[in-house]
Amino acid sequence: MSVFEHPSFDNHEKILFATDEATGLKAIIGVHSTASGPACGGCRMWSYPNSEAALTDALRLSQGMSYKNIMADLPIGGGKSVIMKPDGAFDRQALFEAFGRAVESLNGEYTTAEDVGVSPDDMMAVRRSTEHVVGLPEGKAASGDPSPVTADGVFRGIKVCAERGLGSRDLSGVKIAIQGAAGHVGSYLCGHLSRAGAELFITDINQDGLNRLKDEYGATIVGLDEIYDQDVEIFAPCALGAVINPDTIDRIKAKIIAGAANNQLATREMGAEVQKRGKLYAPDYVLNAGGIINVMGEISGDFNPEWVKGKLDGLEVTLAEILDQSESEGRPSNIIADEIARQRIEEKRAKKVAEVA
Numbered sequence: 485m486s487v488f489e490h491p492s493f494d495n496h497e498k499i500l501f502a503t504d505e506a507t508g509l510k511a512i513i514g515v516h517s518t519a520s521g522p523a524c525g526g527c528r529m530w531s532y533p534n535s536e537a538a539l540t541d542a543l544r545l546s547q548g549m550s551y552k553n554i555m556a557d558l559p560i561g562g563g564k565s566v567i568m569k570p571d572g573a574f575d576r577q578a579l580f581e582a583f584g585r586a587v588e589s590l591n592g593e594y595t596t597a598e599d600v601g602v603s604p605d606d607m608m609a610v611r612r613s614t615e616h617v618v619g620l621p622e623g624k625a626a627s628g629d630p631s632p633v634t635a636d637g638v639f640r641g642i643k644v645c646a647e648r649g650l651g652s653r654d655l656s657g658v659k660i661a662i663q664g665a666a667g668h669v670g671s672y673l674c675g676h677l678s679r680a681g682a683e684l685f686i687t688d689i690n691q692d693g694l695n696r697l698k699d700e701y702g703a704t705i706v707g708l709d710e711i712y713d714q715d716v717e718i719f720a721p722c723a724l725g726a727v728i729n730p731d732t733i734d735r736i737k738a739k740i741i742a743g744a745a746n747n748q749l750a751t752r753e754m755g756a757e758v759q760k761r762g763k764l765y766a767p768d769y770v771l772n773a774g775g776i777i778n779v780m781g782e783i784s785g786d787f788n789p790e791w792v793k794g795k796l797d798g799l800e801v802t803l804a805e806i807l808d809q810s811e812s813e814g815r816p817s818n819i820i821a822d823e824i825a826r827q828r829i830e831e832k833r834a835k836k837v838a839e840v841a
């Protein structure tokens with residue numbers, strides 16, 4: 485398995501491979517950049533087929549966090565961790581305590597939080613081993629589950645997209661397909677969209693969750709693969725990454741692609757393919773920054789909902805600027821966002837180096 489030669493390696497500052505035989509922990513922590521401050525980003529637990537797949541996720545996700553944090557103008561760098569979910573039964577508390585020890589070994593260079601497959605309670609187990617954890621359900625300045633705020637940011641961003649792609653921010657009667665609708669973010673997003681009058685088409689592997697959303701919002705349940713073929717105006721990927729790929733792009737009828745999932749584009753080049761087809765893509769790490777913004781309130785030790793709200797207003801402005809630049813320059817929105825993020829990180833890095841010198 486290559487690391488420095490890995491296609492997703494982007495001069496990450498540190499990559500920690502952590503194992504603990506007693507608990508079955510196999511984790512990778514990627515610290516992409518600390519140019520803006522200590523790295524922060526969630527921990528994902530997933531049944532990866534092999535360590536190569538876990539490494540790819542850790543590399544891409546931690547780079548994405550650097551971009552996300554700098555675009556939201558937060559004083560933190562980018563990092564992310566993945567845990568390879570053990571096969572069979574395992575002691576969850578002990579596993580997350582062991583993961584906490586790995587986080588602790590980085591001496592504050594990385595602060596963790598929850599991501600897919602990980603709950604606020606898991607973070608309480610991590611807290612027994614390290615202080616460098618946020619997204620806790622209790623304690624001083626606890627910000628709790630970041631998902632509602634992520635969903636709020638995605639909802640706001642969808643309206644920014646609708647204004648440009650559909651001619652109005654009004655979502656009443658607009659058809660929207662939501663992938664991963666029963667998830668933490670997806671279910672809150674369904675609530676926002678339904679209250680705004682949108683017609684929902686939902687899918688998930690969690691059938692009970694889907695049934696609840698159907699009862700609550702009158703949403704139409706569609707099959708896992710059928711979600712791509714829906715005759716909708718907006719497609720909101722809120723499950724896992726790489727769902728915009730050569731196999732799906734021509735099936736997606738939506739004019740707008742805007743959702744919470746990280747790394748929605750299978751490759752950077754897919755951004756150009758989306759644009760070629762006259763579709764509008766909201767760069768994921770700009771749109772889904774609500775959670776880390778919320779978590780930032782906890783890192784600062786002084787959680788302030790008004791500050792969070794102001795940052796979400798800023799998210800809308802940033803997204804609008806990217807989409808407008810993309811349109812005026814005729815270049816893909818993901819490339820514009822990446823360029824802005826890289827430039828800002830480089831400026832922070834140069835400033836940090838100058839201060840040390």
Ligand code: NAD
Nearest residue numbers: 630631634664666667668669688689723744745746772775
């Ligand atoms: P989650 O695990 O609660 O939700 C994901 C949902 O997707 C689950 O309901 C799961 O059953 C479903 N799913 C899995 N595979 C699927 C498939 N093949 N087709 C359809 N549905 C499938 O996770 P979440 O916290 O809601 O996060 C969702 C996405 O948003 C992830 O990509 C995550 O990285 C990203 N994100 C989340 C936050 C946050 O605050 N939670 C913040 C930023 C980004």
